[in-house]
Amino acid sequence: MHLAQINIGRLVAPEGDPRVADFYAGLDEINALAEASPGFVWRLIDGDTNNATSLRPFEGDPDMLINISVWESRDALFDYVYRSAHMDFLRRRREFFLPMGEVFTALWWIPEGHTPGIEESIERLEHLREHGPTPYAFTFRSAFEPQPAV
Template identity: 35%
Template sequence: MINTDYRLIHFNCARPFGEFNFENEFVRVFMAILPRIFADAEQFEGLRWHAHGVRRPDGEWRGMTNALPHPEGMGMPEICTMAVWTGIEALKEFSYSGRTHPPGMRRLATQLDRSHGASFVLWWAPRSQSFTLEDGWNKLMHLRKHGPTDEAFTLDHLKAQPAAA
């Protein structure tokens, strides 16, 4: 029986190489495919909620619609997504078998700076708990510092859903 007291949350970020402007191919392609991916996400049965934003190097969060212009010389921002899933299988289905997400991410994979460590984190949250993109960022920083724990884990180191409260 599925425990509905907890939900699976994922947070991921991407940092493209180069400057964060429309002259950068990654930024152009990424911003062009996002509306299609978001539309598919809205229709996907296993996804309950998703949010997106851009975290500047100074810690300021911007929405996707006002991420540009990005101050020249500020350094690359993190383009972030956080989502609530019905479970791990739903996350995997959308991410690896979906119509728009897999081909879009394959196209962009070689243009991502992965030098800062993990860019994807999972955790189980009580259904009543609310959270922000900054909370997701903090979970990712926890993962980078401590590795997979019950608080923050990865697809390669999954943690079981907590028992009902």
């Protein structure tokens, strides 16, 4: 089993605004760091760029960004998020993103080889918001182990 994750965020300003210039300028470096990290499997990209910032799956919310990725383990994702240079970027999130007021990250186990789609990922996030952490969707703080295939 691999670990999938979704995180979303609403930018403080649209692309091109100086308030988010450092965010966009750092994307290639952060994405390259993810791809070079032990345990990285896959990440969502839009096809035209090396990121997913042009994807806007939340109708009527053009400043909401989405990020989806797959990792070999919870530890691999945790190490990338909190124990790499990504943390320097993460510390600046309040400069680039508005407070969400609700859960904006969900984790779940997937079979190796599965690539989670946008709809599937959003559904996992919504499930976590509605039901709290379960084996279906959880957080780093309330993690579940992979369930054996039935």
